[in-house]
Structures are given as C-alpha cells and as structure tokens.
Amino acid sequence: MKVYGTSVSGNCYKIKLLLHVLKIPYEWIETDTRKGETKTQEFLLKNPVGKVPLLELESGEFLSESNAILYFLAKNTDFFPDDLLAQSRILQWMFFEQYSHEPYIAVNRWLIHFQNKKDDPRIPSNHTKGLDALKIMNDHLAKNQFFGSENLSIADIALFAYTHVAEEGQFPLSDFSNLSSWIRRVKEIPDFIPIY
Amino acid sequence: MKVYGTSVSGNCYKIKLLLHVLKIPYEWIETDTRKGETKTQEFLLKNPVGKVPLLELESGEFLSESNAILYFLAKNTDFFPDDLLAQSRILQWMFFEQYSHEPYIAVNRWLIHFQNKKDDPRIPSNHTKGLDALKIMNDHLAKNQFFGSENLSIADIALFAYTHVAEEGQFPLSDFSNLSSWIRRVKEIPDFIPIY
Numbered sequence: 593m594k595v596y597g598t599s600v601s602g603n604c605y606k607i608k609l610l611l612h613v614l615k616i617p618y619e620w621i622e623t624d625t626r627k628g629e630t631k632t633q634e635f636l637l638k639n640p641v642g643k644v645p646l647l648e649l650e651s652g653e654f655l656s657e658s659n660a661i662l663y664f665l666a667k668n669t670d671f672f673p674d675d676l677l678a679q680s681r682i683l684q685w686m687f688f689e690q691y692s693h694e695p696y697i698a699v700n701r702w703l704i705h706f707q708n709k710k711d712d713p714r715i716p717s718n719h720t721k722g723l724d725a726l727k728i729m730n731d732h733l734a735k736n737q738f739f740g741s742e743n744l745s746i747a748d749i750a751l752f753a754y755t756h757v758a759e760e761g762q763f764p765l766s767d768f769s770n771l772s773s774w775i776r777r778v779k780e781i782p783d784f785i786p787i788y
Numbered sequence: 789m790k791v792y793g794t795s796v797s798g799n800c801y802k803i804k805l806l807l808h809v810l811k812i813p814y815e816w817i818e819t820d821t822r823k824g825e826t827k828t829q830e831f832l833l834k835n836p837v838g839k840v841p842l843l844e845l846e847s848g849e850f851l852s853e854s855n856a857i858l859y860f861l862a863k864n865t866d867f868f869p870d871d872l873l874a875q876s877r878i879l880q881w882m883f884f885e886q887y888s889h890e891p892y893i894a895v896n897r898w899l900i901h902f903q904n905k906k907d908d909p910r911i912p913s914n915h916t917k918g919l920d921a922l923k924i925m926n927d928h929l930a931k932n933q934f935f936g937s938e939n940l941s942i943a944d945i946a947l948f949a950y951t952h953v954a955e956e957g958q959f960p961l962s963d964f965s966n967l968s969s970w971i972r973r974v975k976e977i978p979d980f981i982p983i984y
Contacts, residue, residue, distance in 0.1 A: 641884065660879040676860065677851070681851065684851060687856050687886055691853075
C-alpha cells in the first residue's frame with residue numbers, strides 16, 4: 593500500500609508509526625501541505641477533502657482521515673481489542689483527539705514551530721483549550737496506564753502523535769507528569785519509530 | 789440505558805435518532821449546555837470533557853463522544869456492516885463530520901439561531917468552510933446514495949444531524965440538490981424521529 597503524507601505532520605506520523613510496529617510494508621509518497629501539494633487537481637481526485645494522510649490500497653481505492661486509517665490497519669490486531677466497550681472507548685478518545693486536542697495543540701505547533709507566526713491571534717485561545725485537553729488526559733492517566741483499553745491501542749497512537757511534540761507549540765509537558773510517563777511507555781513499543 | 793443530552797443539539801439528536809430506529813429503550817436526561825449543566829462538578833465526574841451527549845450503561849459506566857456512542861450502539865446491526873473497508877469509510881466520514889463539518893456548520897447554527905450573535909467574527913470564516921464541507925458531501929452524492937457504505941449507516945446519521953438543519957446557520961441547502969435528495973432518503977428510515 594501507499595501512504596501520501598507530510599513527514600512532520602502528527603496526523604501522518606500516526607500512520608507511519610502504526611505501519612512500522614505492525615511490520616506492514618508500504619511506500620511513502622511525500623506530499624507537502626506547505627507547498628500546496630494536497631490542493632492540486634491531481635491530488636483532489638484522490639482525496640476531495642485535500643488533506644493528508646491518505647492511504648492508497650492495492651486495489652487503487654483510497655481511504656482518508658488519519659484515525660479511520662488507524663482503524664483500518666489495526667482491526668484484528670492487539671491495537672484494537674475485540675471487546676465492544678473497549679473498542680468504543682478507543683474511538684471515544686480518537687474523536688476527542690480530533691475535536692478537542694488536535695485543533696489547538698497541532699495548530700499552535702504549526703503556527704509557532706513551522707510558520708513562525710508567533711503573533712497569530714488564534715494562539716492564546718488555542719493555548720487555553722489545548723491545556724484543557726492535556727489536563728483531561730493527565731487526569732485519566734492518574735488511574736490508567738493507557739487510553740481506551742488496558743493495553744496500548746490506536747487511541748494511544750492517535751493521542752501520542754501531537755502530544756509528544758506539544759512543546760513545539762509551547763505547551764509545557766513538564767507540568768503533566770502522568771503524560772510524561774505515558775509518553776515513555778508509548779516509546780517502548782517494539783519497532784517504535786520517532787517522528788523526526 | 790440513560791442518555792444525557794441537550795435536545796436541540798445535533799450531536800445529541802444523533803443518539804436519539806439511532807436509538808429510535810433500533811428500537812432500543814432509553815431514558816433521556818435533559819442536560820442543557822446553555823444553562824451550564826454540563827460544567828457542574830456532578831456532571832464532570834460523569835464526563836470530564838464536560839460535553840453531551842453522554843451514554844450511561846446499566847453497569848454505571850459512561851461513554852462520551854457522539855460518534856463513538858453511535859459505533860457502540862450500531863455495531864452488529866445493519867447500520868455498521870461487516871466489511872472492513874466499508875467500516876473504515878463509515879469512520880472516515882464520521883471523522884470528517886467532527887473535524888471539517890460540525891465545527892463550522894453546527895457553530896454557525898448555534899451562534900445565529902440559538903445565541904442571536906449574528907455579528908460574531910467567526911461567522912464568515914465558518915460559513916466558507918461549512919460550504920466547502922457541504923460541497924464535498926454533495927459531490928460524493930452525485931455517484932453514491934449514501935456515505936461510507938452502499939446502504940444507510942451511522943455515517944449518514946452522523947452527517948444528517950447538522951446538515952438537515954444547516955439553514956438555521958444560514959447555509960443554503962437549496963444550492964445542493966444531491967444533499968436535499970439524500971436528506972429525504974434519510975427521513976424515510978422506519979421509525980425516523982425529527983429533531984424538533
């Protein structure tokens with residue numbers, strides 16, 4: 593299978609990380625959002641939403657949305673257990689990630705670290721909401737080793753992607769000790785690959 | 789089971805609609821975000837994210853995030869077919885709904901129709917991005933009857949919730965003829981219940 597992705601993007605890194613730990617061979621096609629490569633006519637035929645990551649199957653079919661791709665790859669593996677309530681909790685955290693975490697933490701990382709737009713008016717409000725998300729995660733980890741399930745799952749991979757580089761968006765991870773321990777646990781997955 | 793929800797919220801309506809068409813009995817506990825009822829200490833113990841809908845199971849366990857609740861209720865029914873790629877496409881559209889649709893269409897409906905904040909500075913940008921989402925949906929429906937699968941699924945229920953009331957956020961549905969036809973098809977589900 594082929595993956596179209598921007599290497600520095602957390603959403604794209606999720607897919608690369610899961611493919612590595614599952615030892616699934618793939619071809620990475622670097623497609624840089626910063627150069628407008630997801631908005632070309634050619635790319636929009638593959639994904640009308642104009643975003644990466646995008647998975648291309650051997651059949652020529654496409655699948656988009658990072659967390660839907662994680663589901664596709666992880667089903668019937670240890671990263672998505674059989675129990676319905678555990679599965680639903682994993683999805684709960686993955687929807688939390690896309691709605692209450694990524695829009696603030698990833699966007700501030702993007703503005704501050706990659707675009708050098710440190711005066712962007714969205715940053716203060718994103719910072720407050722991103723801290724809220726990190727606090728919810730940190731509180732959850734006071735009583736749990738992982739998100740969604742007793743063992744590491746695709747919920748952890750989804751949340752890890754932007755959380756572990758949140759300091760690039762000026763979020764102080766050192767204030768959240770449970771998060772720091774969890775980040776270390778995720779990095780211990782066999783065949784873990786770093787974002788950079 | 790119990791559902792905590794704000795009746796006029798599309799995210800909460802998703803759950804009510806699916807419970808009705810699946811003929812699952814439930815108790816609805818009206819919990820109004822507009823009155824701060826999702827931010828009380830008592831509610832935050834149930835859902836630390838402070839949002840509805842929230843599902844309470846007979847076991848006393850809670851499940852949040854509207855689209856994760858849809859998955860929990862729909863798995864092993866016709867609304868979530870067995871085929872892995874179809875399942876993944878259903879989730880793809882549900883993540884699209886939460887990331888590229890709801891933050892613009894639901895928010896403008898909220899500001900304009902419920903809060904009477906017609907001068908809110910977010911509205912013009914939300915309008916543009918909401919139209920982008922509606923166009924992507926309308927284009928998809930030029931060649932498909934439903935989203936995610938050949939038959940109606942929880943992807944349709946998730947997208948229907950805010951799309952069919954998008955005019956309350958001043959999105960012109962009459963410009964999107966495929967969407968209007970699809971809205972009629974969704975309303976034909978046996979045991980369909982309207983939002984109001």
